[in-house]
Amino acid sequence: MVDVYIQDLAAHVGKEVTLKGWLYNGREGGKIMFLILRDGTGLCQCVATQDSLSEEDWLKAKSLTQESSFTVTGTIRADERAPGGHEMDVRTLDVVAIAEEYPITPKEHGIEFLADRRHLWIRSRRQVAILRIRHTIIRAIRNFFDDHGFTLFDAPILTPNAVEGTSTLFETEYFKLGKAYLTQSGQLYGESGAMALGKIYVFGPTFRAEESKTRRHLTEFWMVEPEMAWFDLDDDMKLAEDFISHIVQAVLKERPNELAELERDTAVLEKIVPPFPRVSYDEAVEMLHSDKTARMVDDRIAAAEKEAEELKAELASNKEQYGKVKEWQRKKFDAREIQINNRLTDLEEMLRNLPKWKESARNFEHGGDLGGSDETLLTWYFDKPVIVHRYPAAVKAFYMKRDPQDESKALAMDVLAPEGYGEIIGGSQREDNLDFLLERIEEHKLPKEVFEWFLDLRRYGSVPHAGFGLGVERTVSWICGLDHVRETIPFPRLIHRNRP
């Protein structure tokens, strides 16, 4: 086992300790060597000189390749220049295993290359930071519910039918009982739990066989779904904003180093406290139709065009100078060219999309569901998550209760994260009237037989109740400021990838 981990080095300054880990990177300078040791809790630069080591240990140190495992013993010294703030002056060193040539070099790699090596990629600093924040988020989720009188209620993963009938699910043969499906939501079971225990939360993996190929979708993801007896829609929204705020504040408090590693702007996260802005669907549609929305899009188009022009000018100027400058300057031009081209590709994508977004918002038809771009435009109005509520019943699930003030609306709510991260929560007050629920099941052409047990919840002491589902990966992606959910889970499952 390990006596001392790198994250605890502050308590060992001036003392001799042994560290165990892997070589993250190394630099050699004649008779001095800098070994960056990685132990899973941090990085420590170990300084070895030819004078301070035996000849045998010096040769061992020289033999280390990237990701070779080894142990080092030496004195810990505080040093501001070192990442993590501490360094070791090495006295002795032992090699455990010399690594073969490691594919993931300390340079840039494409996403396909890294995804094929996900089992190694997770050793990288950035991935370690993300996975630690994921852990903190999951703990914050559980703490929040546990401290608010909720009981964990596990729903089955194999289910006999689709919850909402709309999604495509993964199916499998279930002995002699016919088809079974991997769950797309634990909600219906959660409702039974709320009637038994009052306040519960279902927390587990969820599966969708939709061919969604975007930065927000996985085929297998984790969702937490609280369900509360005696809660109405307002109670539900209040809980959601308290819940999200608690998670964000917990990450800010417990993971400042990891957020720094990810270069996350924490100022925008500090603002995530209740209350969140609330916009009804009708208000949202007005906002989409407004001149202000059109102007916001125009401003972004203008900014993107300006940036693209400046970058193209720089590229042209660099090309002109390229032939005239010394070789060492050419390297800088080469590196800059790659950087500029990557940014230009992003800008071109934006410039293709933004006019479409503007049109789609301007022509949005009242009564339809909000599209991804419409949601993004709405979030531009606020620096906190925005809650959109009371959607048209026609675009929402059968189990959502109708608004008594306006029968065309469902008592539904979505929470949209800022900065374009989109829907992180979808929830509603549930239909508690047996007859209405039966009507809905008929309207949606769902097989009544498989919902009999669910209908029983309305037959035996039905009460108003509500709940929501929060997508863990989307939440991690937003809080970490990532551009894709595939980095938020150890082994992401995507439409074109189910390995490693």
Add this chain to the structure above:
RNA sequence: UCCUCGGUAGCUCAAUGGUAGAGCAUGCGGCUGUUAACCGCAGGGUUGCAAGUUCGAGUCUUGCCCGGGGAGCCA
């Protein structure tokens, strides 16, 4: 399923239709404070696959394969 962008050395990327290059990685040599170290030398290629246009194709055309981003759907 549809729209859109791409596939060149192990990796990240350059290359007006005219002799395929750079950085990193790897190997060897040099350097006692490096921070994705640096300096010198070396090896490394069926330009995704197939056909076509052309004196000549990484570059143009068509088809296919693979991947990125997006739509629909959703967390």
